[in-house]
Amino acid sequence: MAELLIVRHGQASFGAANYDELSDLGRQQSRALGETLRALDWVPDRMVTGSLMRQTQTLAEMGFDGVVEEQAGWNEYDFHDLLNSRYGGTALVDVITDRKTHFRALKETLAEWQLGGIPSARETWQGFCDRIEQARLAAIRPGAERVLVVSSGGAIARLVANSLQLSNDQMIALNLQIKNSSTSRYVFSGDKFFLHEFNSVPHFHNLERAALMTYS
Template structure:
């Protein structure tokens, strides 16, 4: 039996032009997660991370607690997030950049909460793939690369594997293991907390996977740290 831990990155810098960077709170979340994760992992064999900056930054706090050479470190862009800015731009060109989104909110007098419906409409268009809109990466392409990356580690034999990734890949793999239709993808994606842990058990002989826990974040869900729970 082996265990795969899928870790969502800490809070990104949603208010910055460079989204792909942990915010100060994201760094704090990652620091809190690291010792907790180390205590959970038994026979650590491999650490995998996407090549996005927020994956590296989140993983660094965990890796710093380990003895040098105690686990193989792999970088695989197959674990990267979907390009939400490209998806929004395909829906409405004005939404390509954070500055454009801000201007759109102001012009339409929308709150950030109300903008959620716009984002979900853009995601639905991407997921359905029924329009003539072209994307840098389609839903089908995204699905293929993430599941291929998951297959790369699924049959690694005995030993625990920790993967630092984003909400999209975690939601896709969860949907895949539960046999959910793609329409349910965003239901999971929208609920994942930053620095949350999803645990998958793998039968080393058959390769069969069982979703053991989803979005576990008990270290944040106590009075002293509950204000550090975020979803971006």
């Protein structure tokens, strides 16, 4: 069967003026993953990213040659928009800059969004789900045996939750535990699509690289 390897981008620049850019650590994570995949003789014959900078930079740092498809369907939900919308237009500073406050507020916001709340948000929950499914179908179309996708935690969690028929609250739990630059592997053939591995970090499985692991 063919394989889809979906990668969460490397660490972005949390709290910086431009969050949507890899930190130095995120670049190291991405290079380590690319080196490990090549050492395992896993080279993609189709490469896809969302249109976010942290996604395209991750794939570039991984160092594979070839044509890259950009599919905005793999983009993360716009958490800044969701948080600002939930808080009446502008989120409190701590909600954006303090990690503990941010992720507590994000968890609550996602739960409300999934139930049809936050009507002023630019994207509905159902719209998010639909675009992830369309991106999946485009990525696994015939013509490739090893598909590499670089996406984000929310999109990956939605894909996993949908494929395993998990509840929305389980999707949120998955979202918050996905490691930067981790891989989740699917095997597929025709209408068969099975999760084979989730949130794996083989590139950190040694003492030298263990310190590179992050969740946000």
